[in-house]
Amino acid sequence: MTERFRRGVARQQELGGAGPRRRAYDALADVAPDLSRLAVEFAYGDIHSRPGLDAAQRELVILGALITTGGVEPQLEAHIGSALAAGLAPRAVVEAIMQAIPYAGFPRVFAAMAIARRVFDDRNLLPLQ
Incomplete structure (x- = not known):
């Protein structure tokens, strides 16, 4: 190794x-x-x-890249979980996904939000506060 x-x-x-x-x-x-x-x-x-960015900042960048790429649902699911583990609040993840609308479009954002909802539900984080 x-x-x-x-x-x-x-x-x-x-x-x-x-x-x-x-x-x-x-x-x-x-x-x-x-x-x-x-x-x-x-x-x-x-x-x-x-060095240079903390884990939460890196995960925000990764989420934006994955959302705009599209067709990478398993990776998006994993990185939403990583974003939460890095300390991002669920609402921050939602806002990061929403921020992608002008750049990635509604279809990719709706798909990403559905994955986020599933991750939140699996972690008993719904309804969001």
């Missing part, structure tokens, strides 16, 4: 563990066994662990 991988796993643990990410990684292990290692090393060990 490389130092980059250890650093990435530690960062994932800070953000609530691998959870939904692990399912995505495991689903492709028979086709691309190195893919999850590379994702952990690069995305979490190298990029997410950099």
Whole structure:
């Protein structure tokens, strides 16, 4: 296990563990066994662990990127959970998703909000206060 991988796993643990990410990684292990290692090393060990932004700020950036990309529902679900674990309030997550309307459009924002609702419901955070 490389130092980059250890650093990435530690960062994932800070953000609530691998959870939904692990399912995505495991689903492709028979086709691309190195893919999850590379994702952990690069995305979490190298990029997410950099100084300059705290974990909550990074998760806001990631949410915006995922919403505008579209078609990345498992990643969006995982990062909404990570945003909550990083200390963002559910209302802040909702506002971040709403902020994407002018840039990503209503369909992608509605899809993202439905995923956020599911994450909030799974964590017994509904109704939002």
